[in-house]
Amino acid sequence: MKQILFLPFLLLIASAFGGCIGTTQTFTPPTPAPSAPTLEPIAQPSPQPTRANLPTPQGSVVIIDQTLLKLIEQAKDDLTTRANVSRDAITLKSAQAVEWRDSSLGCPVEGMMYAQVITPGYLIVLEAAGKEWNYHAGRDRVMWCDQ
Numbered sequence: 001m002k003q004i005l006f007l008p009f010l011l012l013i014a015s016a017f018g019g020c021i022g023t024t025q026t027f028t029p030p031t032p033a034p035s036a037p038t039l040e041p042i043a044q045p046s047p048q049p050t051r052a053n054l055p056t057p058q059g060s061v062v063i064i065d066q067t068l069l070k071l072i073e074q075a076k077d078d079l080t081t082r083a084n085v086s087r088d089a090i091t092l093k094s095a096q097a098v099e100w101r102d103s104s105l106g107c108p109v110e111g112m113m114y115a116q117v118i119t120p121g122y123l124i125v126l127e128a129a130g131k132e133w134n135y136h137a138g139r140d141r142v143m144w145c146d147q
Contacts, residue, residue, distance in 0.1 A: 067139060068095055068122055074142045075124050075135040082144060085128045093125040093132060105136040107145035 076090050100106045100121050104114040124135040124142065136145045 068097075068124075068137075071122060071135075071137040071142045072124055075126060075133075075137070075144075078135070078142070078144060079126055079128055079133055083129045083131070083133070089128055091127040093127050095122055095124045097121075098123045100136070100138070103138075105138055105141075105143060105145070107136050107143060107147055 072092060072095060076087055079085070079090055080087055098106075098121055100119040102108075102114045102116050103119050104112070105119060105121055106123075108114060119138055121139065122137040124137060126133045126135065134145050135142050137143070
């Protein structure tokens with residue numbers, strides 16, 4: 001009797017799982033969206049260079065970067081007192097973008113600790129009183145460096 005009851009139970013289980021055996025699924029890729037009309041690329045302005053060799057009557061270089069202009073003015077202010085000269089006696093020899101290897105801006109002070117990160121900035125060289133003066137700058141500060 002137990003075998004007779006067991007047989008229908010076994011058939012019920014086999015029919016329940018029988019629908020899963022041998023079934024395969026097929027992948028249907030999604031249909032592509034209708035193509036949008038092709039648009040012409042919009043012209044993007046090129047980045048402004050730090051220095052541009054634009055001819056001037058005196059043949060000097062025109063500096064476009066406003067941050068650099070501000071830092072040059074700060075360096076000139078410092079040099080007027082440091083070298084005891086007038087602003088008119090100071091000549092800009094060069095100004096270039098650099099990456100300092102740490103936050104000391106390439107001019108560490110003994111006993112000070114500096115963050116060891118690449119620091120974008122500028123090297124500004126001024127001339128006054130027959131001497132070249134090197135100023136190292138970050139994005140927001142400038143310092144005279146005699147090293």
